[in-house]
Every structure is written in structure tokens, then in C-alpha cells.
Amino acid sequence: MKVIINPERKDWNALVKRPSLDTSSLENSVMEVLNAVRQKGDEALKAFTKKFDGAEIEDFRVSENEITEAGASLSAEIKNAVLQAKENIFRFHIAQKASAEKIETMPGITCWRKSVGIEKVGLYIPGGSAPLFSTVLMLGIPASIAGCKEIILCTPPGKNGTINPAILFAAQVAGITKIFKVGGAQAIAALAYGTATIPSVYKIFGPGNQYVTCAKQMIEREGIAIDMPAGPSEVCVLADETADAGFIAADLLSQAEHGPDSQVLLVSTSESLAEKVNLEIEKQLELLPRKDIAVAALYNSKAIIVKHMEEAISLINEYAPEHLIISCKNDESISEQIINAGSVFLGNYSPESVGDYASGTNHTLPTNAFAKAYSGVSVDSFVKKITFQKLSQQGLERIGDTVITMAEAEGLQAHANAVKIRLQK
Structure with a gap:
């Protein structure tokens, strides 16, 4: 992987850009x-x-x-x-x-939402x-x-x-x-x-x-x-000096072997760790049956070294990875500051491959920075939510003037009349 040391913030967009394809x-x-x-x-x-x-x-x-x-x-x-x-x-x-x-928003007005x-x-x-x-x-x-x-x-x-x-x-x-x-x-x-x-x-x-x-x-x-816009699979590892270089190399390669268009990213506050990770990658690559695929993916991958953890977190939130592994001593406190990611793996003993298969979380996740706006697949992905409301006569009397005023202000007299005719009766 190419190592980039202390990039300026103006260069971040170029650094986190995914490989593009003429479609x-x-x-x-x-x-x-x-x-x-x-x-x-x-x-x-x-x-x-x-x-x-x-x-x-x-x-x-x-x-x-x-x-x-x-x-x-x-x-x-x-x-x-x-x-x-x-x-x-x-x-x-x-x-x-x-x-x-069921929520009673006012006396006589009940609203609820059902998943179907x-x-x-x-x-x-x-x-x-x-x-x-x-x-x-x-x-x-x-x-x-x-x-x-x-x-x-x-x-x-x-x-x-x-x-x-x-x-x-x-x-x-x-x-x-x-x-x-x-x-x-x-x-x-x-x-x-x-x-x-x-x-x-x-x-x-x-x-x-x-x-x-x-x-x-x-x-x-x-x-x-x-389900969601999707592209090639990707992983980002956030690591400090306490991380294990062998673990990180294995995590990066586990994603790189998906396909030549996959992308892996290491963000760290330790330059020496990045050097060790690169050495480990070379050793572990030789044992992989899908070595050629992983090598092609690594061509589009980077190790980015930053000065402070705060800067690393900002860079990751800009990248919005599909998978994020936090191999740091304060993994849980750091994770609280992550706002853009598909699925997060905390600590040195939480490899991304466990989430891919059997921990319980879903592995169908947003890629290509769509984690800024999309969630991974869940039960919610397979349902639609229908809202319901029921008003008693007293409930309509309490809310009627509010609805009439708003409808008439928007110039929608028929909306207002649908309330007025009931109140008059």
C-alpha cells in the first residue's frame, strides 16, 4: 500500500475517492x-x-x-x-x-404506526x-x-x-x-x-x-x-500504536480478496505501524489463493498517517466506509465520534470477517460513501410503515380550528370544508 504522511485537508477528497468506472x-x-x-x-x-x-x-x-x-x-x-x-x-x-x-397526541386524537x-x-x-x-x-x-x-x-x-x-x-x-x-x-x-x-x-x-x-x-x-446503491466492497482500519500489525494486514487482505475493484484503507497516527503493516501484507499475500485479486485491489489502496486522533476521525467520517475497524486503546470512546460508517468493529479481536458471517449483524451495507445517508440492511428494509389515526368527535372539535386556519391560509378551501362540515353537524 502507498503510505501518505500528514496530507493537507484540501487533499482529503482526492485521497478518499473510490476507483471510478465508465458506466x-x-x-x-x-x-x-x-x-x-x-x-x-x-x-x-x-x-x-x-x-x-x-x-x-x-x-x-x-x-x-x-x-x-x-x-x-x-x-x-x-x-x-x-x-x-x-x-x-x-x-x-x-x-x-x-x-x-398508540400515541394520544391530544385528548380524543390517537395516532400509531404499523410495520407491514x-x-x-x-x-x-x-x-x-x-x-x-x-x-x-x-x-x-x-x-x-x-x-x-x-x-x-x-x-x-x-x-x-x-x-x-x-x-x-x-x-x-x-x-x-x-x-x-x-x-x-x-x-x-x-x-x-x-x-x-x-x-x-x-x-x-x-x-x-x-x-x-x-x-x-x-x-x-x-x-x-x-435495497441501496452499492459498489465494490471496502474496509477502513483506524489504528494507533497499540494495534497489532499482523491483525491489520489480515483485515485489509480479507477485504482486498473480494475483487480487484475493492478498496482498503488504513488510517493511523503511527508511521512505524504502517510500515509494519506493509511488511505483514507482503508475507500474508504469499499464502492467499486469491493473491492476484488482492494485489489488484491493493493498487487502489492507501495508508494515511495523520498527527492526531481527532484528525483521523474527521478523515474517516469524510470517507464513510462500508466497514470500519477501530484498533485503538480507546476504541469505544472513539466509536462514539463516528457518524458515517456502515458497520463498526471495535478492538483488536473484532475482525470484519466475523460480521460478514456469524456475529449477528447484517453484512449488506452501503458502499462508495453512501454510508453518509444510508443504513445497512435490517428488518426495516423489508417493511413499509403505515400510519393510522383515529379521532373522536371531541378530538375533532379540539383540533378543528387549527386545521381550518392552516388550510385556508394555504388556499385549500375544500380541506377546510372537510372539517367544517363535521363540526357544523
């Missing part, structure tokens, strides 16, 4: 896929699956037998790990389910070199807790037309029964528009490559909701 040609390619699926449905899905995944699929549906066989093929070790993760994720998310509380599960949601799960079965749990469990009636999962097949068994087992554990063998932008199109086989949904969740991300952003313009 003009990408959008043209994705638009062709979206239009083809919208017009030709399953026929287009079969053609794209053969072209992009090398698989000939006649029926996109995953059968109950396939799900059962997938579970039987996995080792007890993997199944137990999935079940442990499921338990922790469920415990954390079930506590987010809020009950409606989004009726139909679509979950996209990447396959390929890193089949993210953990994401099945992260999306499926809160969707089930929220009470979504229809949960549709799409994931790309391998060349032999099958789905990674861990993905199918995790789907079963999370309570998802409608699973389809389709990936890429064509899967997003199917979830958005529907085909003869795959139902359309009201909101689409899940990570993916640049084509999937682009497809989600494009269908959002058409009025179909998505």
Missing part, C-alpha cells in the same frame, strides 16, 4: 439485457444463461429434491456453521421487530468463484422476520446447471423455498418485470458484479425499489 458502455449492455427479458421472458433468460454462464437450463426452478440433496452433500461442519450463524443473525434481527405503539412486510421481495445471491451463501442468511432471515409473503431467490448456475449446495442449504435454513437458477443482469430483469416462470417483485436486494449493480440502478429509475 456509459456498461449501461448500454445492461439495457439490452433488460429489454430482451422484458420482451421475451424465459426465452431470453435461457439464451443469456447459456451465453454468460455456459449452462443450458430448461427449468429455472430449483426442485425440493435438489434442495434435499444439497443438504445431504454438505459436511456436518459446514451445516453446523450455517446453523450457528443463522441463530445469531436471527437473535440480532428479531429484536428489530417493533410493535405498534413488503409482500414480494427478490434476493440476488452471487455465485461464481465466491458463492455467497452467507448473504442468503443475511437477506432471507430479516425478510422472514418482517413477514414478507413471497421471497424469491435468484442465483447463477454452474456450467453443469446446478447451484452451489451451501446456497441451497442456507436458503432452506432461512425459510426460502422459491429459488431460481438465473444470474447476472438478466436475473434482476426477471425479478423486476416477471416472466412465465419467475414472479416479479416489489423490491430487490443483494450484491453483485458491475452488471448486476448497474441493472439494479436502472430498474430503480423505473420505480422498482432496491
Whole structure:
């Protein structure tokens, strides 16, 4: 990683800038896929699956037998790990389910808000070199807790037309029964528009490559909701002189191996620590099967040395990382000053990978500085909130003059009349 020492504040924007991508040609390619699926449905899905995944699929549906066989093929070790993760994720998310509380704003006027599960949601799960079965749990469990009636999962097949068994087992554990063998932008199109086989949904969740991300952003313009804007994964480590260089290097590499467009950032008050981290990175890189991917990601990554912790905190809040690890002696007090981050990991024994899999928090998080305005996925992501109010005759009498005055001041006489006619009667 390139080490930058005491940068001036005017240079911060350039330092925290993510790698950019020219999306003009990408959008043209994705638009062709979206239009083809919208017009030709399953026929287009079969053609794209053969072209992009090398698989000939006649029926996109995953059968109950396939799900059962997938579970039987996995080792007890993997199944137990999935079940442990499921338990922790469920415990954390079930506590987010809020009950409606009625508030009497004035005598005779009662207001409340109720959470209602989004009726139909679509979950996209990447396959390929890193089949993210953990994401099945992260999306499926809160969707089930929220009470979504229809949960549709799409994931790309391998060349032999099958789905990674861990993905199918995790789907079963999370309570998802409608699973389809389709990936890429064509899967997003199917979830958005529907085909003869795959139902359309009201909101689409899940990570993916640049084509999937682009497809989600494009269908959002058409009025179909998505979880959040998302880009390549990223981590920032804030460390002082008490941190362990080996731990930090491992954390940075754990994110760098996601993809060549991932970004990792070290912010520290110790120049000597940054030098040790770079040495550790070189040693640990040699042991990684995905070394080439991590090396490409490190090309876009930096170690930034600042004079004071206050400056480090300001820089991080400007960066707004997806994941933030605070490896400092005063980790909890420092965390109170963090206002822009997707998920925060405190202390030397809280690696980001634990949150990715099994601690209980959700790993579907805002990237590309969207943590300044967006939250990670939670039960709230799968519900809509409906407000209610009920007024008695006495309640309307108490509030009536206020409403009439405000409506008439805005020039909306019919609004005022809706109150007046009741009061007069």
C-alpha cells in the first residue's frame, strides 16, 4: 500500500475517492439485457444463461429434491456453521421487530404506526468463484422476520446447471423455498418485470458484479425499489500504536480478496505501524489463493498517517466506509465520534470477517460513501410503515380550528370544508 504522511485537508477528497468506472458502455449492455427479458421472458433468460454462464437450463426452478440433496452433500461442519450463524443473525434481527405503539397526541386524537412486510421481495445471491451463501442468511432471515409473503431467490448456475449446495442449504435454513437458477443482469430483469416462470417483485436486494449493480440502478429509475446503491466492497482500519500489525494486514487482505475493484484503507497516527503493516501484507499475500485479486485491489489502496486522533476521525467520517475497524486503546470512546460508517468493529479481536458471517449483524451495507445517508440492511428494509389515526368527535372539535386556519391560509378551501362540515353537524 502507498503510505501518505500528514496530507493537507484540501487533499482529503482526492485521497478518499473510490476507483471510478465508465458506466456509459456498461449501461448500454445492461439495457439490452433488460429489454430482451422484458420482451421475451424465459426465452431470453435461457439464451443469456447459456451465453454468460455456459449452462443450458430448461427449468429455472430449483426442485425440493435438489434442495434435499444439497443438504445431504454438505459436511456436518459446514451445516453446523450455517446453523450457528443463522441463530445469531436471527437473535440480532428479531429484536428489530417493533410493535405498534398508540400515541394520544391530544385528548380524543390517537395516532400509531404499523410495520407491514413488503409482500414480494427478490434476493440476488452471487455465485461464481465466491458463492455467497452467507448473504442468503443475511437477506432471507430479516425478510422472514418482517413477514414478507413471497421471497424469491435468484442465483447463477454452474456450467453443469446446478447451484452451489451451501446456497441451497442456507436458503432452506432461512425459510426460502422459491429459488431460481438465473444470474447476472438478466436475473434482476426477471425479478423486476416477471416472466412465465419467475414472479416479479416489489423490491430487490443483494450484491453483485458491475452488471448486476448497474441493472439494479436502472430498474430503480423505473420505480422498482432496491435495497441501496452499492459498489465494490471496502474496509477502513483506524489504528494507533497499540494495534497489532499482523491483525491489520489480515483485515485489509480479507477485504482486498473480494475483487480487484475493492478498496482498503488504513488510517493511523503511527508511521512505524504502517510500515509494519506493509511488511505483514507482503508475507500474508504469499499464502492467499486469491493473491492476484488482492494485489489488484491493493493498487487502489492507501495508508494515511495523520498527527492526531481527532484528525483521523474527521478523515474517516469524510470517507464513510462500508466497514470500519477501530484498533485503538480507546476504541469505544472513539466509536462514539463516528457518524458515517456502515458497520463498526471495535478492538483488536473484532475482525470484519466475523460480521460478514456469524456475529449477528447484517453484512449488506452501503458502499462508495453512501454510508453518509444510508443504513445497512435490517428488518426495516423489508417493511413499509403505515400510519393510522383515529379521532373522536371531541378530538375533532379540539383540533378543528387549527386545521381550518392552516388550510385556508394555504388556499385549500375544500380541506377546510372537510372539517367544517363535521363540526357544523
